[in-house]
Amino acid sequence: MPNLSFVTVDVFTTTRFAGNPLAICTIPKGTDVSTEQMQTITREFNLSETVFLHEQENSNEQNPEWRVRIFMVNSELPFAGHPTIGTACYTLGTLTTNASRGKLLCKAGPIGLDYSNGVARASIPHNVHIHTESKFTAEQLHELQPALADRKIHSIDVVSPVKGMNFICVELDNLEDLGLVSVSGIKPTAKLDQDWNVGFSGSYFYVVQQTDAEGVQVRTRMIEGALEDPATGSAACGLCAFLSLKGRSAGKPFVVTQGVEMGRKSDIGVTVTLTGDSKSVEKIELSGSAVKVIEGTVHYD
Structure with a gap:
C-alpha cells in the first residue's frame, strides 16, 4: 500500500497547540500522487489546509527549491499564507542544514524565502x-x-x-x-x-x-x-x-x-x-514562526 510521511506544524506561533495547524505530506521523487488522492488525504486530516511537498527540485544546498500544492478540504488553492510560512519553517529549519534562503514553487508563482532565528519571511506572489x-x-x-x-x-x-x-x-x-x-x-x-x-x-x-x-x-x-x-x-x-x-x-x-x-x-x-x-503594490512580505507537533505516515489507495 502506498504511503507518504507527514508532519503537522502549528503556524504563526512558537507555542504548540496555538496558531494555525498545518499538515505537510512529503512526496518522494518518482512518486505519482493524483489530485484526487491529495484531496482525499486532505479531507482525512480535516485541517484548514494541507500541503503536498515534493522533494527538493534542485541540488543547490544554499538556495533550495521545493514544488508545493495547497489544498483545503474541498478544493485546491493557488496560494495561502499559513501553508507558505509553515512549509518555509519546516523545509529551511528541518530539511536543510545550513540554508537560510530558498524558494517554494506554488500555483500562484514562485515564493522567495528567508529564514533566520526560527522566523520565515516570504516574498508573496500578489495581484492585489x-x-x-x-x-x-x-x-x-x-x-x-x-x-x-x-x-x-x-x-x-x-x-x-x-x-x-x-x-x-x-x-x-x-x-x-x-x-x-x-x-x-x-x-x-x-x-x-x-x-x-x-x-x-x-x-x-x-x-x-x-x-x-x-x-x-x-x-x-x-x-x-x-x-x-x-x-x-x-x-x-x-x-x-x-x-x-x-x-x-x-x-x-x-x-x-x-x-x-x-x-x-x-x-x-x-x-x-x-x-x-x-x-499600487510593489512587494508583500509575510513573516512568522512555526513549531512541529506530530509526525507519522499516511497510507492511501
Whole structure:
C-alpha cells in the first residue's frame, strides 16, 4: 500500500497547540500522487489546509527549491499564507542544514524565502485587486452576523490579494464588537468584479488598534461558513495591502493578531512596499514562526 510521511506544524506561533495547524505530506521523487488522492488525504486530516511537498527540485544546498500544492478540504488553492510560512519553517529549519534562503514553487508563482532565528519571511506572489463594481452592503453583512446589526461599521471592502482568494474586509469599531462575530454556517456571497469571480471567499473582520514603533497593530477574525480560521496569511496580506493603499500604514510593518477568541493566538507579520506613486503594490512580505507537533505516515489507495 502506498504511503507518504507527514508532519503537522502549528503556524504563526512558537507555542504548540496555538496558531494555525498545518499538515505537510512529503512526496518522494518518482512518486505519482493524483489530485484526487491529495484531496482525499486532505479531507482525512480535516485541517484548514494541507500541503503536498515534493522533494527538493534542485541540488543547490544554499538556495533550495521545493514544488508545493495547497489544498483545503474541498478544493485546491493557488496560494495561502499559513501553508507558505509553515512549509518555509519546516523545509529551511528541518530539511536543510545550513540554508537560510530558498524558494517554494506554488500555483500562484514562485515564493522567495528567508529564514533566520526560527522566523520565515516570504516574498508573496500578489495581484492585489479592490472590487468596485458591486458593493457588499451592511444588510448583507447583518444577514451573516446579526449581532453586529446595531454596531458601528467603519467600512466594508472586498479585496483579493491574488486572483482566486477573495475577502470581505469589515472594519469594526472595537474588540468588544470583534468578539460578537460568530460562525454562522452561512457562506458569504460577495458579487465580485468581472473576470475575478472565481475561487474562495471569506469574511475578514478587523480592528486597527494602534500604530507604534513596532508597526500597525491589527486584530482580526476570518469566518467562512462553518469555519473560523486561527490565522489567515493571505487575508492578512490582502488587508494590509488595502490599508497601505489607503494611506493607513505610514510605511510601517503590520502585526496582525488572529485566533484569540478561539484560544489559538496567532501572530502574523506583513510588510507592504508600494510603488513610488503609492498607487499600487510593489512587494508583500509575510513573516512568522512555526513549531512541529506530530509526525507519522499516511497510507492511501
